[in-house]
Each structure stands twice: as structure tokens, then as C-alpha cells.
Amino acid sequence: MELQLRNLSKQYGTKCAVDNVNAKLEPGVYGLLGANGAGKTTLMRMICGVLKPTSGDIRLNGKTINELGEQYYTHLGYMPQDFGFYPDFTAREFMLYMAAVKGLDKRVAKTRTQDLLHMVNLDDVADKKIKSYSGGMKQRLGIAQVELNNPSILILDEPTAGLDPKERVRFRNLISDFAKEKIVILSTHIVSDVSYIADTILLMKNGSFLLQEPMATVTDNIRGKVWEILVDERNADEYSRKFSVVNLHHENNKVRLRIIDEIAPMDDAIAVSPSLEDLFLYHFGEETREGK
Template structure:
């Protein structure tokens, strides 16, 4: 099982969204990490055949997914960033409807829908109208519809945006439970969503693959560049202007700043172990407002 992205380029007029992007994925969970506008959703739409690339190809098991679109669609599951549903449908009716669109056998579809509703924790509300669901419940229904055909490739575009912390934890656990013998790609700009579940993280910046690796491997890049210091309030604006600040916390004796810098930012600053969030700000400091 192998998904290959080969030299993908995508532009709109004078704006380059994806710039000669290439990577190969095998079974596992992959976090696609990037700021808003990095090209994550565009890449997913190209993989799923929703839009066409200007150049390059997507291959699955050495077959071009456009030339073998019917075969690829049969093993593909997709949860778009804006999950569309019929508010007056119940969850069960909605899944049965999607099953019919995917051409699943009616008897098998009923069994599969009930099984998935139990898996995503919606069995007790399967006959409730979707419009009465919480945001987290709707997202779990979105996962269920993406899993109807037991896909080998599961693509989730910003699946936890708008969810509260408790729902995000549930969602991450659910994704992990689906990952065996599948290629799961989760795009996000929320670092904690990929830090704990992704086998490998791909960092996408301005349409290019900036880096890839496990979270442990990636943070090594900024070893010795993360500092903490306690300063008085009047010095904070100057340090924010001069350095990348990943966190600030008020304490009785002053403001604790977490600073990313190759050099010691203040005389009292001490080095601390880097985190994936520090790395994210290191890569995307221009796009992120502190």
C-alpha cells in the first residue's frame, strides 16, 4: 500500500499554491502541519480528484489515480473541511443515503452503518435529526461517512476546528482506532492534534514540503534555541518585537517568556527542551500573530 505525490504544482493566476510537492506515504498516521493558506486543502482536493493539478501526478500502488479513478475512489475516504449534511436527516438515514451513493449493497450498508454509528459513539442518537447534533457529534458522523467503504486511504481536512478540548481528544482517539493497515492523513494547524497520534509529521509551508519526520526527530532541529526567562512587564513589548515568543505567563515576580532564538535573549534566560509547538512557531512565525 503506497500513495505517491509526484512533483505536484498548482497555481491560480499569479499565485502558486503548491510548488513542486513530492512525498510518499505507506500505512500509518500522517499529520500535515501548516499555517492557514499553506496549501493543505488544495493538496487534499487534488488527491481526491476534486480539482486538477497544473503539473505532476498522484499514484496509488503505482497506478495514476486519475487514470484509475474508479478503483481509487473505492478505497478512498474523505472528510472535507466543510462537512455537508442534510439537517433534517437522522444520522442513520444520512449514512444509508451516502452508502447508496457509493454503490454499497443495501443489506451490507445497513449493517455497516449501525456498526459505524456504534464505533463513533452515535448509536444512542442514530434516529435524532443531525441539526440537533453538537459540533463534535457532526464531526464524528463525518468520520463515519468517510469510513463506509472501509477505505485504505483516509483523508481528514482540519477535522477538529471548532471543537472543544474534550471533543478533540475523543476525535483523536477515534482516528487512532481507525489507523491499522490504512494511510491516514490529517491536516491541521492545531499542533496538539498531531503531536500525540501522528507516526510522522509533514510540514507544509507556502506550498513546499519544508520538513518531515516524527515529532521527536523534528524538534531536534531547534535544540538549544528555546529559552525561558522572567522579565518585568515594561520589557515585554521590546522582546516581542525582537524575538519569536511561543508563550508568556504572568507570575508574582514578573512575566515568564518562552523565546525561540539562536542566541541567549536575556542574561537570565535558560535553555529548555523544545516542543512541537515551538517548532511550529519557528517555521511559521511570519504567519502567526503572538
């Protein structure tokens, strides 16, 4: 299976939300990373057929979305950032309703609903109303409904936003379980969500891909640019103003600073192995500091 994005652009008046994106995606988990406003959601909505591109096209196994028509959507499972539930439905009622919307046979829908609610650990509350669910339970129900038609392409837009660390770990594990032999695009600005499960990182900024790299080599281009130094507390603010500090840790009367810079910030700076978070802050540090 191959999903191709070819010269894909989306224009809103004078603003270019997605700018000439090209990618060739095969089964695996793709972490779509970028700051808010990078174009991630617009790109995913185009892949899902919710938005029409201004130019370019999307192809599945060589055929465009238009050529495939309704057949394309049988391959697709989409979980938008603001996923709507019917609060007075139980989880089971909601799943059966969504199965009907997706055109599943009633007998298949019943079995699939039971299996998926068990997989996401909701079978013991399957007959309770969704309005009584926690945020993590609702997100697990969301991923269960996405899987109803056993799609070969999963599109997940900020699926762990608002979850506590324990629920985020549980959700990441679910995605890993569901991802076998599928194309999974997981959009987020929470770096840890993809650092453990992504096979490939798609780093997006200002509507374009800055890089498309396997997880194993994605930080290679900032190797030798990440440093740690230990300074007196009174000097920490000065270094923070002068350099791009991505982390600091107080140790007795000293402060350990993690800095991204082309050259060593001081003679006794130690070069350290870069992380995915370092890479993200290298490209988006100014935006995240300014709250953009």
C-alpha cells in the first residue's frame, strides 16, 4: 500500500496553509510534528477528503481520491482533534451507531464493537453513558470507533491532547497495537507522543515539510549542536538570554543548562546526544517561547 501526496497546496486568500507538500507513505507510524499553525490539521483534512486542495493531488496505490470515489473512504479512519460524542449514548450504542454510518453489517458491527471495546479496556463500562467518561476514556472510545471498519490508513489529529501522562502512555500503546500493516499519521506538538512509537518523523513548518526522516536518523542534522554546561545560578539568566536554552536543572548552587548552538557556548561545554525534543526546539524554539 502506498499513499502519495503530490505537490499538495491549500490556499486561503493570501495565506498558504499547506505549501507544495510531497510525500510517499507506506505502512508504518508517521509522527507529524509542528508548532500550532504549522499546517498539520489542514494537511490531514485534505488527506481525509474533508478539504479540497487548491492544487496537487492525493493518490492511493496510484489512483487519485477523485478516481477512487467512495472506495477511498473504506480505507480511511479519521479521528479529528475535536471529536464529537453523543453524551447520552452509551459506548456500545455509539459504536453501533458509527458502525451503521460506516455501512457495516449488523452482525459484524456487534462483534466488532464488542472486540474493540475490550481492546481499549472499556468493556466493563460499555453500557454507561459517555457523559460519565473521563477524557482518557473518551479518547479510547474515539480510537475504537476509528478502527470499526478496519481501515488501512489511520489519521489521528492531536489524539492525546489534554490527557494525563498515564492515559497518554496507554493511548500510545493502543496506537502501536492498531498500527500493524497500516499507514498511521499521528499529528501532535507533544514530542514524547511520537518519540516512542513513530517509525518516521514528518517535521512541518509554515505549511511545508522541513524534513522526512526515519526515527533512527532524524536528529543527525543537529548532532554536535546540543551542549550541556554547568554555571553559577547568578549567570544562568545571562546564558538564557544569549543562547537557546532548551532545558535547565538546578544542582545545589549551580544550574545545568542544555543549549542548542552551532558552536560550544563555553570551553568546558560538553556535547550531548540530541533528542527529538531538541530537534523540535531547534526549529520551533522561538515560536514556543513566544507562545505562538
